[in-house]
Amino acid sequence: MESSEKPQALEYILILSGEEILAGRNQDRHLQYISSSLTPLGLLCRRCEVIGDKKIYLTKYIRNALTEVKLVIVTGGLGPTVDDVSREAIAEATGIVLKEHSTALAMLEERFRSFGRKMTENNLCQALVPVSGTFFPNPNGTAPGLVYDKGKKIVIALPGPPRELIPMVKTNLIPFLQGRLKLKRPASSRSFHFCCIGESNVDQIVREKLGGETDLTVSLLAQLGLVNLTLSLPDDNQESQERLSRYADTIRGELGTFLYSETDETLEQTVGELLKQRLDTLSVAESCTGGLLGEKITSVPGASIYFLGGVISYSNRAKETHLKVNTETLRIHGAVSRETACEMARGIQSTFQSRWGVAITGIAGPEGGTPEKPVGTVWIAVSDPNGKAFPFRIQFPGDRDAIRHRSCIFALDQLRRLLLKIDPHSTS
């Protein structure tokens, strides 16, 4: 296994110019947008630098970047004010001068005309384009995108506002790069999404089974009960595809029960698709998660086809009244118990007349723990269309928020397992 850098892929450096982002006043979204748009073309972001709008620094960083890579992309700093230094900084760094362009000027004038505003003189700089290169028209703003083309090295400047940048990336940047850099589709890769298993367990299996494949790139990402694994090979040819298929078989063989998706589907989407295929419906009864499970399920557009709703039973009374949990059950076993979880699951199923019922009851903390039921103790139960409940107890680490999120992941996974008729979770 090697790290994810591939020598064949073209790399670029992204420079985000903006005091607002650097000072934490604005959230950057350009890195994710640009990187995820260019990665599929075989263009990998080697590094992203967020810097302020001082021209001297910007010029220096662009020069440095050009010693490392063939392509540098700069966002922001193309407006008409003194803070907008990118146009000049790139000209200095590349030695390519700027010249007023008649088409660019006509577009700028037309834009001001259409808004019924008078164009002040400081705006004229936005009609300047590199003498060697080209420019991207900006139908959503005043500053065009600029391409400074030195032959072996290219610097591209894009406007900062997202509503100008995003259409320009799609309409201009991608087609330009495909033509100019003669891009073909690069590496082949496969993604695997697991739930209810630790990152280190996945890592260990991958090392044991695929550790000998020297040109295989492995990347792992863990997040609250979910683990994403990506396997990549340098070339996109039939041999790579066949090898990845074999690896996928290995992964499925070893970790199949934890694998909920091989596309970019979320666990909520996977479960939703399974319900949709079966024309099944679902309702939920939530205690400690307080609505989070419903929120996750309904984050999927169109969830109303299979999701009927739920009850947030944050009090014992609500469990009795709305979920028909027996007063005696609560008295004898407590709100966080196998018995209560099962009655909640069956209760919501019957009151919503849904095919499936899911229930979560637990102690999310920081208060409310006892020696027998410490903070993080959660009972989850799923009631199937026959009214048979599948409960399990689990002890989660972490804070209130982590316990609540993990509870929802495990509840969704229990439903997924039952829908797929694979071994459900159970209390050992």
Added chain:
Amino acid sequence: MESSEKPQALEYILILSGEEILAGRNQDRHLQYISSSLTPLGLLCRRCEVIGDKKIYLTKYIRNALTEVKLVIVTGGLGPTVDDVSREAIAEATGIVLKEHSTALAMLEERFRSFGRKMTENNLCQALVPVSGTFFPNPNGTAPGLVYDKGKKIVIALPGPPRELIPMVKTNLIPFLQGRLKLKRPASSRSFHFCCIGESNVDQIVREKLGGETDLTVSLLAQLGLVNLTLSLPDDNQESQERLSRYADTIRGELGTFLYSETDETLEQTVGELLKQRLDTLSVAESCTGGLLGEKITSVPGASIYFLGGVISYSNRAKETHLKVNTETLRIHGAVSRETACEMARGIQSTFQSRWGVAITGIAGPEGGTPEKPVGTVWIAVSDPNGKAFPFRIQFPGDRDAIRHRSCIFALDQLRRLLLKIDPHSTS
């Protein structure tokens, strides 16, 4: 008003290590969080670099950064897998070796024990700490934060997952930096938290009313229906305190109805406190938000004192059965209407026997919009202890997620206004 850069300020460089962020698979939020947390201490981010998980590059960038500034902060790459190279890269760059620490090891073992998982050997690296420096315990994960202290230069490594990083910044990083760098609480400052008002409206008022105060630093941060304003003066003395008190009076006078907190209380906490003080109780009826409002309310520990629960009525049937919404109301006015919102609010109030009832019904999209009720149309109603409902319609911009979040903010704010007996939102 001056910009937030102060010549006295210390600068640091932030290095985010993560292929996932660089490849655009994950959205970075660390830059904004760390930068906005450290700026008030007088620590300014000079540059932020996002790089992959190749040790050789990371080492190089840390070395470069240390030639420019005294403090370098690295996030990510502290886990147990082969991708996690920060620990070693910083050791190489600083020349400070790592050694197993008995306390760190004990914490690590305890964490695995509490999770009921066996600790695999690859995890042991997470008990290594710099021989010169210290470490920050991580109650929310396995990897502690690491401080490599060379005397004149310091490199600090923080874990990548936000739920581990954020508490560590608050609990450990800030106090550590204050002590180690002898930061005098640089300035005196006041924070104001607004909801249901635009950032530019707050900005405008502050400029109009306080624009003449030359040594006043103003920082604004906006996020989905919420705006945070911080006013800072350079010195922490009585005069500054008195001036800030006057400014606070001005802000309250101009924007009082939108101001929900002058501490770091969230809107959910503010509303929870108001309910607690009045010994009032609450239940919620959610349609398009699918549980998100309940989730927000119950994210506050101890919410069970005032929050009885709710119904997620994701289908018309659920609105009729569980919230007693009239079939005729739904037929004539539709599920997204003033009438349905009011009946939902009264319905949940009566079925849960709570003092207050809150209801949200709307079109979160992307499907389901009509010319009269486009995506983003939301009706919110709060029913007061007399059963009087206060409905309003609002049209939100943004995607499904933004619409759902903003709906909850406005619903909570309506309740806050009614509890405080200030003008409720209404449809004009």
